[in-house]
Amino acid sequence: MDFKSELLHGGAKGDAETGALSVPIFSASTYNQKDPSKRQAYDYSRSGNPTRASLEEYVAALERGHSAFAFASGMAAIGSVLTGLLSAGDHLVAPLHLYGGTHRFITQFLKKFAVNHSFADFRSVESVKAAIRPETKVILIETPSNPLMQVTDIKAVIALAKSRGIYTVFDNTFLTPLLFRPIEHGADVVVHSATKFLGGHSDLIAGIATAANKEVASKIYFVQNGFGAVLSPENSWTLIRGIKTLSARLNAEEQSARIIAEELTKRKYIAEVRYPGLVSHEGHELLKSYSSGFGAVLSFRVDSMATLDRIIKNVKLMAVAVSLGGVESILSWPAKMSHAAIPAAERAALGITDDWLRLSVGLEAPEDLLKDLDTAAV
Ligand SMILES: Cc1ncc(COP(=O)(O)O)c(C=O)c1O
Incomplete structure (x- = not known):
């Protein structure tokens, strides 16, 4: 199927019960548990919500990922992914040219929790290589860079990360899965400020992170559920509608x-x-x-x-x-x-x-x- 058709038919589910083309907004916080001794799909909406789940399945399919997690903002997605993958004493390599909010998160927030960082010029894979330390756990990629539109050789950077056992997290806000799907090239996580092109109408703040595999997915879900910066069912619905176009x-x-x-x-x-x-x-x-x-x-x-x-x-x-x-x-x-x-x-x-x-x-x-x-x- 062409990606154009996939945007409409490849993941966004309507409502099986009524045949509605659009998923219902389940604005429920809690769910009746007929047998509390058994786990059911939904018990509390911070942990899971059917409208949010519909969005998450949709984006996971578009990004060719294992699973996706929707957050209340792009920064909540980036913050949850980085705190899920990094622990005190770990090190992160990020581009010198980086969205200002992510720069602030790395230099002021992660630093408070003893996660160190180095910035590198991502136009040169040698510069990225030189910034890697034995304790480097994550390489964050953002391309084209904001605002100078510098381009990274992502194949070289991902290959470098793989050779050292380092996770790659790709901020794909500018290109979107329509133009580029980093997981197909070996990235471990793709994040978006869905506030931007995915939402597309300047009418919501949202973020989404897609994990390439179960291992990183469970680390991200741990923070999504534990920290709880989840996207509301209403905004999940608005975001699904945005992505379709x-x-x-x-x-x-x-x-x-x-x-x-x-x-x-x-x-x-x-x-x-x-x-x-x-x-x-x-x-x-x-x-x-x-x-x-x-x-x-x-x-x-x-x-x-x-x-x-x-x-x-x-x-x-x-x-x-x-x-x-x-x-x-x-x-x-x-x-x-x-x-x-x-x-x-x-x-x-x-x-x-x-x-x-x-x-x-x-x-x-x-x-x-x-x-x-x-x-x-x-
Ligand atoms: C590339 C990029 N990543 C992340 C963010 C943060 O997203 P949000 O504003 O939805 O928290 C932005 C916001 O401008 C951005 O441009």
Whole structure:
């Protein structure tokens, strides 16, 4: 079955009893146990809920995983996976270019529990190799990176991790299983901020983690149930509905992103455009070697802070907001928004200077989005 059809028929179950195409929202906290001495499928909704289970089975199938676990946010998914796989004294290798909230979780939260970390330049497998220590348990991968859209040689990094018995956790928020399925390439866990492209409508906060095998699945379930940052049945339902239209949305958004990226390279007020779909992007061929697409997020650096100020104040069609992956285009200022949690000096060293803007391309006509930027910039 084509992935497009799979999104509709490959996992999301309706209701067997009534024939409804959509799964019911079971807003129950508890379940009648006819014989408490026997385990039944559901006893308490932190431990399991039929609507959430329907979402989890759906995503596990799409990601080619063993099982999936839905959380109240992307950070809850990432935090639960990392705390499930790591213990005090363990070490984690993560990309220098990383979502700001994950950076904060690693540097401030995990550190409190004596989990150490090293950041590496994931454009170079040698840099990742050099960061590995005997106690390294997890390598976290995020590609294309946010906001500079750097591309990782995931095959080399996963092979390296496997040769050292290290888990790989892949944040696949930007590509989604429509374009790339890391478990097919040997990743142990895939996480998503489902708030973004999976949900797709800027109307919920959610996270999901898919485990490649039973061993990692039981470690993640232990935290999901024990810590309890579960996704509500209502939001599980909303997320299922969002995922069903993933291919219709993301394919159209990617097409527009390509047009906009190409056009922006011709604008005088733009100093640099970074979109891996551009042939001139240094990671273009590498990303093409494992992903069937380049996604719908691009970044650009403007010619001056005055231009940036005008764009932010004057755009009308695109929202100036945090987040990405919604049907409405979202323009964000990484230095003050997604990456504000990273100290300014560190951010500057990474090249995430104040003059970068990131655009998540939605379903508007690309011509209208370009007109919005052009008009705002002057
Ligand atoms: C790549 C990436 N991972 C994780 C997160 C965190 O997800 P959430 O905001 O749903 O907690 C984000 C949020 O922007 C993100 O962009």
